[in-house]
Amino acid sequence: MTTTTTETVENLNRGPIDRVEMARLAAHDILPGSFVNLGIGLPTLVADHLTPGSGIVLHTENGLLGMGPVARGDQIDPDLINAGKIPVTELPGAAYLHQADSFAVIRGGHLDVCILGAFQVSERGDLANWHTGAVDAIPAVGGAMDLAAGAKSVHVMMTLFHDDNTPKLVPTCTYPLTGRGCVSRVYTDHGTFQVGPNGVTALETFGSTVEELSERVGINIVRLSNSV
Amino acid sequence: MTTTTTETVENLNRGPIDRVEMARLAAHDILPGSFVNLGIGLPTLVADHLTPGSGIVLHTENGLLGMGPVARGDQIDPDLINAGKIPVTELPGAAYLHQADSFAVIRGGHLDVCILGAFQVSERGDLANWHTGAVDAIPAVGGAMDLAAGAKSVHVMMTLFHDDNTPKLVPTCTYPLTGRGCVSRVYTDHGTFQVGPNGVTALETFGSTVEELSERVGINIVRLSNSV
Amino acid sequence: MVLIADDADAAVNGIEDGSTVLIGGFGRAGLPWDLIDALGRLGARDLTIVNNNAGNGATGLAALLHAGLVRKVICSYPRQVDSYVFEDLYRAGEIELEVVPQGTLAERLRAAGAGIGGFYTPTGVGTTLAEGKESRSIDGREFILEYPLHGDVALIGAHVGDSAGNLVYRKTARNFGPIMAAAAALTIAQVVNIVAPGDLDPEAVVTPGIYVDRLVVAGPAPAVEEL
């Protein structure tokens, strides 16, 4: 679609990156002035890496635009929490919203970026992050499906492999879906990828070549080409 | 349905009542604590006859619950008007609402009573009050259809006859409908009527017997019976 | 007319067996703990509870579940670190669960209060939560049809109320209160204090009094339970 002259960067003189570096990369890609929702878990780390003065506004779906950092000490107020039920703060210019208004922000397509954790992401951008599908698991979705369906861009932050070394980036999700074809970018410890109708493209890798990751993940990961 | 021992009252030693008396009757039937919307025109007169301390709260669909009397002199504020675009006042305990919230009050069935003017009301309670059906008339509906569909009780205040003496209470509306089967009570200069699935019942008449009105209107108007 | 109740027991008086009870709050913020405890003491049974979660620890909503008063829970997120009361009942097949995406839950409540008969949402399309639901393509995008969620009763926690029933909330404790208040036939709110009409700024009222039937001043909040 757009023409780009960027090539995939392979960082081979180092190992996989840690969660802090993943958060820094995810934060770096958010444009100044964006409205952003950070999911529970790994994505909350992204908040620590947003540039002050960038005008990025954080939304938490339990009803706040303009969320500030996690509350400490005297700042802790039981009436001011984030979607993970952690006490947070409000920034100047904040606004409180009830649940219908807060999810209207999400479903109405007003969030520029949402960053979510995931169990699996398919090469076409399907997302599975709410249910392992285990028979005795208690299903619990929260706002994940609304965010998947509503945000202009859905980015995922996750380790590339489960603890048992099976990949989370998959040809087809085997876990129950949160949303179809909604994810556009995936930040992992082994690399950053674009996913979507054209499959998986590596933007940057850490500790492996694109071909090595392709083989280990078991799907065809392509490089950025000079002119797409 | 309910048992009543009331009988139709025929006031024969007087003529038809005027608009102020109609408004007084319509006001008298509103229960204390009710939430009420008064339509443009005749129904606005009802506000002058509500008992102070009755706890009746007026809604105006352009976005105010707790509307007070028409503004005079220094009270006039161009940002505080009613649905007829007349400057009004707010009472203690008022709340402002945007248009979606204000019509959620109406459509959601939260108004106890709405009093509207009408071109025609059918014996089954159909309402026509938005459009004469004339070919060159500019159609304009405002909030009338929402009020007709949404209020728990829709009452109409109107003269019983047009200027050309044709009745406004009709077997079937010939003007375009505002709502089907929505009206339950009609206040007119010649009498007060219940309308609905069982047709027209006179509650009280002014200057005519029930039979005289039946004949002049051209529909079967019945009396309240001792036990319905 | 708004009833100012003397205490939470008086406020919940008359809630019947089999009621659908909307309970506000997200975590502890906005949770009407005093009214929930009173509902437990009232002992109404066979309840359907609508809340974002399915109870935590052993108190509040979890205590209602533990007492066997609840037939069904409609919520978005029943699985929490300390939701063992619900989990045990669920695994034992002793309670029904309807999981609804949080935004769809909110919109279904909003639709109930606003007189909307149903609405098309893109949330959940292509997932197991859309199974059995009508879907429809509108302007090239797929939507599923969802219906309003009405309550017989709403129990909500607000900040300050006036005696006409107008409410303001505090920070993220606002959450489900305003939409549940409008969605229920009988709305009961616990507040920190009650002021006279005119003491709340009419521009800042979040829930107008038309949606509130009973008010009670809540006692001091219970301490945070050890997790």
Add this chain to the structure above:
Amino acid sequence: MVLIADDADAAVNGIEDGSTVLIGGFGRAGLPWDLIDALGRLGARDLTIVNNNAGNGATGLAALLHAGLVRKVICSYPRQVDSYVFEDLYRAGEIELEVVPQGTLAERLRAAGAGIGGFYTPTGVGTTLAEGKESRSIDGREFILEYPLHGDVALIGAHVGDSAGNLVYRKTARNFGPIMAAAAALTIAQVVNIVAPGDLDPEAVVTPGIYVDRLVVAGPAPAVEEL
């Protein structure tokens, strides 16, 4: 990021021919008269205008119509005592009109902002305004299907804005502003003054800044026209 425009002409810069323009206000309350006049000077043509009315007197919206800039009006109440500009164009067949019940107009705007694909309303059932619309019985009651109404641009009049775009309104001037702001791709608000973020109470913000793209401080309101 919110653009603080130097004047109304800068604020409306770039509005294109053929745009659907949502214009707030009910009567004079909340009418963004300064932005409307600037839109007239910009001269964008072939516009679809969404407003509760269809212009009064010879100024404001009526002037846009008179200048031939408007192809279609979507409103609830075009017939007013002094709506002669619209009426003449309408009778001459020179302008299209879509009449929508006021609550349906509001709900269609709200649906557009909230990502709802369509909704079922009881308003208008059995009337000529339901003709050609899909209907459906839900729980024994008849509803008609209505679709969202999106704007390319919204011009609204608020009271005070902060430089993050948060808005508060004044009394019944609130009317369509909040729902139009959310329903348009580009929202431009005129305000009485602009304050710093933090100067508005976050509990009392009615339109959060996420819905606002450009702000301008309006000049003094024009005098009421003789009717």
